[in-house]
Amino acid sequence: MPRTPFFLALRPLRPLGSAPDPEVFHPKRGSGDLDLGPVSRQGGPMPHDHDHPHALLPPDPALRVKALETILVGKGLVDPAALDEIIDIYQNRIGPQNGARVVAMAWSDPGVKARLLSDPVPFLQELGYYGRQGEHVTVVENTAAVHNMIVCTLCSCYPWPLLGIPPGWYKSDAYRARAVRAPRAVLAEFGVRLPEGKAVRVWDSTAEMRYLVLPERPAGTEGWPVEALARLVTRDSMVGTGLAREPGT
Amino acid sequence: MSDAPEPVFEAPWHAQVFAITVSLNEAGLFSWPEWTQVFGATLARHGLAKELNGGEDYFAAWLEALEAVLAEKGIAASGAVEAMRAAWEEAYLSTPHGTPVKLRESG
Numbered sequence: 001m002p003r004t005p006f007f008l009a010l011r012p013l014r015p016l017g018s019a020p021d022p023e024v025f026h027p028k029r030g031s032g033d034l035d036l037g038p039v040s041r042q043g044g045p046m047p048h049d050h051d052h053p054h055a056l057l058p059p060d061p062a063l064r065v066k067a068l069e070t071i072l073v074g075k076g077l078v079d080p081a082a083l084d085e086i087i088d089i090y091q092n093r094i095g096p097q098n099g100a101r102v103v104a105m106a107w108s109d110p111g112v113k114a115r116l117l118s119d120p121v122p123f124l125q126e127l128g129y130y131g132r133q134g135e136h137v138t139v140v141e142n143t144a145a146v147h148n149m150i151v152c153t154l155c156s157c158y159p160w161p162l163l164g165i166p167p168g169w170y171k172s173d174a175y176r177a178r179a180v181r182a183p184r185a186v187l188a189e190f191g192v193r194l195p196e197g198k199a200v201r202v203w204d205s206t207a208e209m210r211y212l213v214l215p216e217r218p219a220g221t222e223g224w225p226v227e228a229l230a231r232l233v234t235r236d237s238m239v240g241t242g243l244a245r246e247p248g249t
Numbered sequence: 250m251s252d253a254p255e256p257v258f259e260a261p262w263h264a265q266v267f268a269i270t271v272s273l274n275e276a277g278l279f280s281w282p283e284w285t286q287v288f289g290a291t292l293a294r295h296g297l298a299k300e301l302n303g304g305e306d307y308f309a310a311w312l313e314a315l316e317a318v319l320a321e322k323g324i325a326a327s328g329a330v331e332a333m334r335a336a337w338e339e340a341y342l343s344t345p346h347g348t349p350v351k352l353r354e355s356g
Contacts, residue, residue, distance in 0.1 A: 053345065053346060054341065054342050054343060054344055054345065054346055055341045055342075055344045055345070055346055055347075055348065055350045056341070056346070057338065057341045057342060058262070058341065059260075059262070060334075061262055061266075061308070061309060061312050062260070062261070062262035062265075063334045063337050063338055063341075064312060064316070064330065064334050065262045065265050065266045065269070065312060066262075066265075066333075066334075066337050067330050067331075067333035067334040067336075067337055068266075068269060068315065068316065068319065068325060068330060068333075069265065069269060070333050070337070070352065071324075071325045071329060071330065071333055072269065072273070072319075072324070072325070075324065077273065077276060077278065077324065078269055078272045078273065078276070079272070082268075082272055083265065083268040083269060083272060084268075086267075086268040086271050086272060087258075087264045087265070087267075087268050090257055090264075090267075091257045091258065091264065095257075132271065132275075133281065154285055154286075154289035154292075155285050155288050155289040155292055156303075156307070157285060164257065165257050165258075165267075166303075167255055167303070168255065168259070168302065168303035168304045168307070169303055170303060171303030171304075171307045172300075172301065172302050172303035172307070173292075173296050173300045173301045173302075174300060175303070206282075206285070207280075207281045207282035207284075207285040208282060
């Protein structure tokens, strides 16, 4: 299934299924590079073709963040090394691969699945997938009769230790506003077509409770080792906006 | 996993403001539920004017919420933040290109 920038189609004013507009797509600028380049105070690109007698001025919010950081470091409330560590963890170390491993283990072992569905936290603690925004997690199982989907209508609560930091579309108004109201339309925009009669349950995350979807195991994977199964488990399948990959796709 | 992973943070300042908030929460300055209430309310207010994307708009609301929390707790008053922002701006504009930018006070 081709990956389309589905969250564009989530914009309510856009007709369903319309062609994605690359102009609206996430601006991928400055990622990983401390020198943000010339950017206007409004955040848009600014012509800046003189010889740079001075350092390039970061955008206004970046300067405000620097100001906060300087003040907080000065008061001993944050440690710059600790900030770097936090960023490194979420940029490089924690991500949906954790959740995928948990799902694959549950598919492979009915005992693990039972533990996950009753009280996942002790099991997740054993795996080290615990802490920061993962203290309270409920695992909801997709079955032939029910499809589960997660959202945070308040902000962007998400099970960080299992899935990392949420993608942009999860944080967008379009998704947050419509996942509860029109889940089937949202699913269709993600390319998920459910059989007639399958119920859709939407779980609204909070700071106190986060959710992980246990997707249905694809057919034809009997006897597969955990590592191979985990490769079928996409991030979206654990948010409920996708299904696990079929073998050979 | 996905064929072409999206960057976790689109801009360095998104990562930085995220990390500052997580760090302050862990230092006990505020609880995460307290944070999500303020942040959620800020997102809702911004969302009245336009439909927010999950990137720059989202982190603009995040930054505003953090500034509000820090001002409210008497940790960083808005005037102090603005003065520090202006000091950084001045430092960028007066530092020769290619030289590390530092605040005048910190040398």
